[in-house]
Amino acid sequence: LGFSKEKVLFAMQVTGSRNVEILAGWMFENDAESVASSSDSSYLDFKMVLLVRTDLNMSPGKVGSQCAHAALGACRAMEEMSKLSVLEQWEETGEAIIVLRVEGADAITE
Template sequence: MDADEIKQVIIVRTDLEMSRGKIAAQVAHASLMSYFDSEKFDKEVAKRWLQNGEKKIVLKVSDEDSLIKLYKAFEFKKVPCALVSDAGLTEIPPGSKTALGIGPWYSKDIDQFTKSLKLL
């Protein structure tokens, strides 16, 4: 792996038993929200990600606590990220934390907290 590789990771909760369409919408929210955070944080990193194919990986966690712990860890390490809270208009209760977008950012900084997670 290239030490300067940039990617985005989206983490989705599986305990909410969201439909495929709902998961797709939450992943899209997380991707955009996190991208905008990354762009504010470092425009060059965001630009490189766009120019190099917008690498994304979607992973899963089993509960809200795991999602929030990851969010707090990335915030502490100053890695751009965004936690998605659902409006509750369709399948799940309002305010449910559904997904976490991380980056685009350096893979080495993301992997330290996500390497043990499984693909969705």
């Protein structure tokens, strides 16, 4: 149909669908070419952010292990919630993972 990969990914993000007919219909109805090209390119950049609580006093090895479990769990949760378009965009934009420390559970909800 002549749509760029970026425009198709944008339509997948907006519709939450991977169905070609749904995506093509949305792109034709919403002029995805102008929407995607006019949007900020950082819109398609995704980063996974992991928060490590310092009040739990975990060893560096334990922190690494827990972060690995959390990252895998987040990917599995995205698959189970049928958010594959978001997961694929994260993968295609470098699978960035940011790890931040927080003082405790209260700091997470602030």
